Amino acid sequence: MGIELVISGLLVLMIIAAIVAVEIKDLLSSVVAVGAVGVVLSLLFLLLQAPDLAIVQLVVEILALIILVRATVTRDGTDYSTKEIFVKTVTMIGVLIFIFYAFRAIKELPRFGEPKMKVASYYVTEGNGIKNNISETGAANIVASIILDYRGYDTLGEATVLFTAVLGVLAVMRKVGRKK
Amino acid sequence: MAGYIPYILCLILFLVGLYAILVKKNLIKIIIGLGIIDYSLNLFFVLVGYKKGSGFPILTKGETVHPMVDPLPQALVLTAIVIGLAVTMLMIAIAIRLYEKYGTFDITQIRKLKG
Numbered sequence: 001m002g003i004e005l006v007i008s009g010l011l012v013l014m015i016i017a018a019i020v021a022v023e024i025k026d027l028l029s030s031v032v033a034v035g036a037v038g039v040v041l042s043l044l045f046l047l048l049q050a051p052d053l054a055i056v057q058l059v060v061e062i063l064a065l066i067i068l069v070r071a072t073v074t075r076d077g078t079d080y081s082t083k084e085i086f087v088k089t090v091t092m093i094g095v096l097i098f099i100f101y102a103f104r105a106i107k108e109l110p111r112f113g114e115p116k117m118k119v120a121s122y123y124v125t126e127g128n129g130i131k132n133n134i135s136e137t138g139a140a141n142i143v144a145s146i147i148l149d150y151r152g153y154d155t156l157g158e159a160t161v162l163f164t165a166v167l168g169v170l171a172v173m174r175k176v177g178r179k180k
Numbered sequence: 181m182a183g184y185i186p187y188i189l190c191l192i193l194f195l196v197g198l199y200a201i202l203v204k205k206n207l208i209k210i211i212i213g214l215g216i217i218d219y220s221l222n223l224f225f226v227l228v229g230y231k232k233g234s235g236f237p238i239l240t241k242g243e244t245v246h247p248m249v250d251p252l253p254q255a256l257v258l259t260a261i262v263i264g265l266a267v268t269m270l271m272i273a274i275a276i277r278l279y280e281k282y283g284t285f286d287i288t289q290i291r292k293l294k295g
Contacts, residue, residue: 003232004186011189011223018193018216022200027208034212041219048226049236049249053257057222060265064215071272072208075279091202095195102191111183113232115250142237142248146255158259165266169273 004112007047014040027072035065052143186227193220207275207285211268218264222257229253 014037021033038061045054110116139145147155197220200213229250237251275285282290 007186015193018196048230050254056261067272106187112186140239142251143254161263162266165270168270172273172277
């Protein structure tokens with residue numbers, strides 16, 4: 001029960017920071033609140049025994065924060081609040097339907113802390129066939145061996161997505177060829 | 181219900197992001213809502229793979245096996261985090277260009293098709 005309580009407390013902190021980020025008027029404060037959400041998420045990854053993810057999340061969060069501050073700091077920060085009752089009503093009905101089905105779906109999941117782990121069990125038992133070798137790939141870090149060996153094409157696709165996103169940013173932001 | 185509380189809180193975080201996307205009119209707020217949804221989904225994957233009383237999936241020297249959490253969701257989420265950053269960067273670049281063109285982040289004002 002102990003670890004579950006700690007994780008639930010940090011998640012409540014994340015939810016509070018997210019509500020602040022969504023509802024506060026000043027855009028710069030909103031961006032800083034998103035940074036708080038990301039840093040707590042990094043802490044949660046560390047508690048959930050995922051050190052690689054914690055490191056990557058921290059770096060990504062800092063980069064995203066810098067870019068978001070660049071986008072908001074010199075610009076008009078007024079909040080364009082919604083006055084229309086119709087939009088909020090429809091949104092609330094949609095959210096209630098979503099909650100109903102999501103609660104039914106969550107009941108089907110394995111309980112927290114008791115995963116099925118079919119693939120991972122294969123990796124550490126049957127996959128451990130070679131003598132004097134710690135695993136099938138010989139890698140000590142199993143997460144690294146999955147992303148670079150078993151799912152190497154997946155990582156190649158990730159690099160493609162990153163390259164495409166950089167191309168998109170360059171195409172959108174370039175100064176040459178822009179009509180005045 | 182006792183074993184499902186972290187999942188439910190993760191779902192509530194998702195709903196906060198969904199609310200921001202559907203109701204807010206500020207472009208930056210919508211991007212922030214998408215980022216929050218991204219965080220909650222990444223966290224959900226890692227939560228499903230967590231196993232009580234086990235260590236991280238890295239073998240130390242001379243060790244063959246020890247109780248460890250599921251490494252597969254962690255590998256998938258590692259990819260998803262980086263792609264999330266790339267998507268956020270692209271969205272912010274488009275938002276900056278829209279601000280240069282229209283002088284506002286209000287999505288109800290950005291409806292004229294020009295040039």
